[in-house]
Amino acid sequence: MEEKEEQVRKSYYFTPLQVGYIANPIEPINIASDAKWTLDLKSGRPETEVIPIERHGAILGIVHKEDINKVGNFKESLVNRVLGKTAVPFMMPVHEVIEASSYINVVLERGLQNIRWDDPGWYVVEHKHKYYGVVNLRQMMEYSEAIQARDLKRAGEIQKNLLVQPELQDARFGFISYNRMANVVGGDWHKPLRINKDLYLFGCFDVAGKNISGALVTMSLGTCFATLEMVSYREGAQSLRKRDKPEQITSLINSLITKVNPPDVFVAGALLYVNFSTNMVEIHNCGLSPVTAFVPSDNMTIAYKTYKPNLPPLGLAGEFVPDPPQKIRISDGLRIVVFSDGLSDMSDIRGERYGDARTIQFLQNLHYIPADGFSTYVDREIDLWTKDTALADDVTLFELRFGNILPDVEQIPDNDSGGINGEG
Numbered sequence: 001m002e003e004k005e006e007q008v009r010k011s012y013y014f015t016p017l018q019v020g021y022i023a024n025p026i027e028p029i030n031i032a033s034d035a036k037w038t039l040d041l042k043s044g045r046p047e048t049e050v051i052p053i054e055r056h057g058a059i060l061g062i063v064h065k066e067d068i069n070k071v072g073n074f075k076e077s078l079v080n081r082v083l084g085k086t087a088v089p090f091m092m093p094v095h096e097v098i099e100a101s102s103y104i105n106v107v108l109e110r111g112l113q114n115i116r117w118d119d120p121g122w123y124v125v126e127h128k129h130k131y132y133g134v135v136n137l138r139q140m141m142e143y144s145e146a147i148q149a150r151d152l153k154r155a156g157e158i159q160k161n162l163l164v165q166p167e168l169q170d171a172r173f174g175f176i177s178y179n180r181m182a183n184v185v186g187g188d189w190h191k192p193l194r195i196n197k198d199l200y201l202f203g204c205f206d207v208a209g210k211n212i213s214g215a216l217v218t219m220s221l222g223t224c225f226a227t228l229e230m231v232s233y234r235e236g237a238q239s240l241r242k243r244d245k246p247e248q249i250t251s252l253i254n255s256l257i258t259k260v261n262p263p264d265v266f267v268a269g270a271l272l273y274v275n276f277s278t279n280m281v282e283i284h285n286c287g288l289s290p291v292t293a294f295v296p297s298d299n300m301t302i303a304y305k306t307y308k309p310n311l312p313p314l315g316l317a318g319e320f321v322p323d324p325p326q327k328i329r330i331s332d333g334l335r336i337v338v339f340s341d342g343l344s345d346m347s348d349i350r351g352e353r354y355g356d357a358r359t360i361q362f363l364q365n366l367h368y369i370p371a372d373g374f375s376t377y378v379d380r381e382i383d384l385w386t387k388d389t390a391l392a393d394d395v396t397l398f399e400l401r402f403g404n405i406l407p408d409v410e411q412i413p414d415n416d417s418g419g420i421n422g423e424g
Contacts, residue, residue: 020100332403
């Protein structure tokens with residue numbers, strides 16, 4: 001109850017960013033106090049780790065409670081010595097006197113520049129020129145890190161909400177996606193967008209930068225698409241239908257990314273335009289990993305073809321004309337996979353890269369995985385390869401499935417049997 005009341009009192013005066021919010025309001029002990037009396041007084045507050053020592057209203061230093069306890073281990077004739085004679089050898093100096101309204105990050109930055117490595121960095125905190133409490137650098141660092149962790153968690157929740165995509169209801173195709181961040185926030189993103197009744201856009205993006213910087217660019221990318229969807233391609237909108245040509249849409253997205261980001265920020269991405277009026281898929285690969293198309297063969301092998309980048313990353317160029325144009329005719333059993341390089345670049349405990357060949361084999365195996373087991377299968381592969389290592393980069397992939405790509409269960413070959421034909 002006392003702790004709760006104390007927190008309410010502190011929050012009444014200070015914001016969570018000010019030193020007064022985390023300062024410990026420990027009453028100081030006069031240097032002339034009796035040592036045994038001090039021990040008895042502090043025994044009722046086991047949470048107290050240190051005791052400020054004062055004389056004539058000025059804080060002389062800080063003594064750990066465990067060092068005060070050492071006083072009680074002297075012979076009986078010494079127990080009643082005054083605190084000034086027994087605690088002085090254990091006293092640590094105060095690093096600085098600071099105002100309780102000071103901001104934690106400012107004090108922390110200054111303290112880390114000036115403090116010795118073996119100094120805990122105790123500060124006396126005053127409020128309106130009166131003693132308020134004590135705090136040290138470690139406490140400020142831990143609190144600051146906790147605030148950052150909380151903010152990152154919240155940013156991760158916002159980004160996760162951005163990644164939640166509405167289901168596209170169209171019997172002509174299936175869309176399956178996967179995303180796994182290497183950190184709380186990251187720089188990968190994917191987006192399905194219906195442009196008109198026969199034209200869809202599916203994008204996979206890997207922004208320049210990681211963690212917070214990457215997440216900020218991802219959010220700007222999400223904002224670009226949200227604006228595009230609301231203004232240009234919402235149901236019934238006609239004003240920008242002249243931009244329904246894929247190269248014009250890609251150019252518009254590039255312009256939006258260029259507009260809202262600094263000049264040195266770019267986004268690698270692959271945009272797939274699925275056009276059912278022409279029965280074709282047009283690929284704009286803007287610096288992403290090769291897009292891979294799989295088609296089952298009569299002998300139960302999976303033929304594949306890769307489509308390498310044919311455009312610069314988004315945000316770096318003004319003109320966007322695919323060269324050469326890359327198109328795939330839609331056929332029954334066609335499966336197109338788009339992925340970020342976090343998949344092929346992930347490393348095991350020995351530093352061995354997963355690599356392009358394993359990636360193709362893994363993507364071929366996905367051909368036989370139903371939609372409801374897709375994420376579990378990808379998670380298992382990543383976990384088996386990385387094991388005790390940290391995932392160095394985000395992994396994002398999605399695939400488009402046209403027609404019936406899943407054979408009967410008894411016809412599915414062993415995933416380790418190989419049997420891939422294709423070209424790089």
